Amino acid sequence: MFHFFKKAKKANTQSKPQKNNDPIRSSLKHNTEHIKQLFSYGTNKDFSYRDLIAKYNQKEMSLFYYSSIVNGDKIYEAIIRPLLEAEGNELKNVVTVESLTEIKDFDEVIEHINSGKAILFQEGTAIAFSIDVAQFQFRSIGKAENESAIKGPQEAFTESLNVNISLVRKRVHDKQLITESKQVGKRSKSEVNFLYVSDLVNDDILNNLKKRLDEINTDSVRNVELLEQYIEERPYSIFPSIHYTERPDKAASYLEDGYIIILMDNSAACLVVPVTFWSFFHAQEDRYLRFLYGNFTRAIRLFAFYLTTMISATYVGITNFHSEMLPPDLLLAITASRERVPFPLIFEVLIMEVAFELIREAGIRIPNPLGPTIGIVGALILGQAAVEANIISPIIVIVAAVSGLTSFAIADVSINFTVRITRFIFIAAAGTYGMFGLAGAFLVWFMYAASLKSFGVPFFSPLAPYFKSPGDTVFRKAIKNEIWRPGNLLPKDLRKKRDSTSK
Amino acid sequence: MKRMICISLLLMFLTGCYDKVELEQQSYNVAIGVDQTDKEGTYEFTFQITNPEVGTTSGGGSDEEPNETVTTNGSDILTAMNTVNSFVSKRMTLDHTKVIVISEELARSGDFLQIIQAASRTTQIRRATQIVVSKESAAEFLNNIKPKMETRTHKYFQYMITRATQTGIIPDASVHRFFQITEGDADLFLAIYATNEHEEKKGEGYEDQYVAGEIPQEGGSDTQFMGSAVFKEGKMIDTLDGQDTRIAHVLDYTLDMDELLSTYPDPIRPEYRVAADYIQKTPAEVEIQYNKNKPTKIDVTVSFQIEVLAIPSLVNYSQNSAHQELLRKAIITDLESKANKLIKKTQEEYGSDPFYWSLFIRDQFIDVPAYEEADWNKKIYPNADITVSFNLKRLAFGKMLNDTNLSEVRD
Structure with missing residues (x-):
């Protein structure tokens, strides 16, 4: 458990990647043989190549590509047909593609072929031409299913980098919006793109991110979900x-x-760094709703946050240690319902909380056609049947239901887990020391949260420590009154609102 | 370092759960009764334990009694509570005790102060628990409480005492106030007076001139809460009827009263009475001028409003200003005479006041010994020169001004 308090060890052992630094020779035969061997031609079914004699210079040429990740029509229309039919003095004046790069060694050849390009070798030339004909398959843009909103745009990211960048650029028309890229992974190289507005971003944070990306030392990082775990502190x-x-x-x-x-x-999602508690607490819809409506949902969410972490623990603490705090009628009602229950109260609460977590987990994993079963089984466990079997008392059903229901109001996947785990910690604390233990556990939990930093930004800033900010923390201001950018990031330009006449 | 943290974390679990107790392992006491026995130093304690299963929908226990009333002997409340465990199955808790009932006999003997001391030591008895003096023995009183509407006794006590306190016919008699007044060694403490024994009062009595047991009643629960038991220095000396208790409420700065519906003599047709709602928005203003060697002057001003509810005599008080003036005077005179009568009684018979007026003189002494030497109970109050003036701020007549004209209706 001490790892919780410790930063992850920095990976320093840079193993030397195997380099395939063979230069491209001028002999086409040699090049062809070498590349066939590299890509296990023949065994590797979708690795294709085509020989042809170009019409414009009457030289032999070979074209290599993965047929599964390129656009076949484009290869035909833009490369093969012009080579076979068109006249011209140079290759770049013959092929009709938008991107043509010259490459010099096989290392690059491998990389380009893997990222969906066609490589063209020419007899007597010691360079190869890489032509972008990539066509990776991806899902079309769908609705944001996990972060749905009633009022607001419905588009969600999809599993294509270009489409995702296009979705962002569509929203931010700023020439300073930079898309920088880095490659991660030693074996399967993947491209990580990070976007920022260059005249806003804090360079320290940016450099910190770049450093962490550079330090990744692993064979492959397939998507942002995995990347998140590589770069987190x-x-x-x-x-x-x-x-x-x-x-x-x-x-x-x-x-x-x-x-x-x-x-x-x-990845049909993006990562945002740095982060504060408020990013997890907010939903984008809070800003789309009018001032009063948005803040109303915030109030509800704050209340849900409190209930979902505390209600079960408070119930355990008060009933086991402080029965004098309960109003007599409630006390007698709980006592009466517990007369025939065989388990200690804390065990009862744990049964229900665990049952709820089970239903939740099963509900996510269950195949769609079996979905309705979950409802039936869940209703049985959490409902009247368990009460009638005298396994739990009816009040626990309400407590567990409130605690479970309110946890859904905390929409963010990550913080949702935090809250659910916290709940069990609090129940244990309240079960051993009552409200005293609960208060102690909460204090430790809160102190730990307040001590956290994400890329150097304190977790509860700009509220504590205080910074100039849009004031968008627990509640938000009217949008017209938001003057500053979040000062806790130390952005290059703090002022958000140019118009100085109104304030 | 790691090991140290680990060990210290494990140490926490050594203490774990030591005062944890499951709800169903406790029985909840609602009322405590204390009676005298023949032996000095031994008392009879009665505990009324509520049955959680009665009055819930969770099934079972519907044919059980709503509460269990047990009596045992002991020297104080807490040890008696343990003795009771020889015939009560669960651990007793006094956390939810609503009332402590003492018999008039015990109250008058003066032993009550010793017994109630336990309440100030234990955390189990709340300071807000009400002290009730019963005419009969406390055991009898508790055994015979049979609320007709409320299944659970704690609810009955709660509603009964809250409502009766609101109307001012019984005082707020918390254990806290008892200690405050008794330890302050000045003033009189008023406890709630109640009984199951009925003994109708002969002669005439208006709506609040009764003590418990005297009120003509038919139907309903036998238990009557009315009037107060007067405690001087922890010992009961007398009872006050409902009306005097209400006057005490009017004159006491610390007691609140919500509603005082009462009747006043009709000045024009004395055979009738005028019913009115007495409204007092501000507490009585008490001014004390302390004189060391001659009688202290106490001036009390009560500002109040009257809303006339019924004029059975049908005299036109609302629009005839001369009549109105008469009514105004009659009400003030009536209140003043009632108050003066009570004050006179307290000065001559009790030698102290039930109005907590000593609060207003304390700031005129340099320190506590000086105040104690001046002696409120013995020297200041009994000889004080007290004037009470009632100040009628507003006289209202409800939403209809005219009453039925009898001669027109019966022609």
């Missing part, structure tokens, strides 16, 4: 330190406040 912490969202509009609003967005292929 405290892997054993109960609190998340990186925000994960599938909403491009949310990503855009973070960008405009000076945050950094991380995107990758194969």
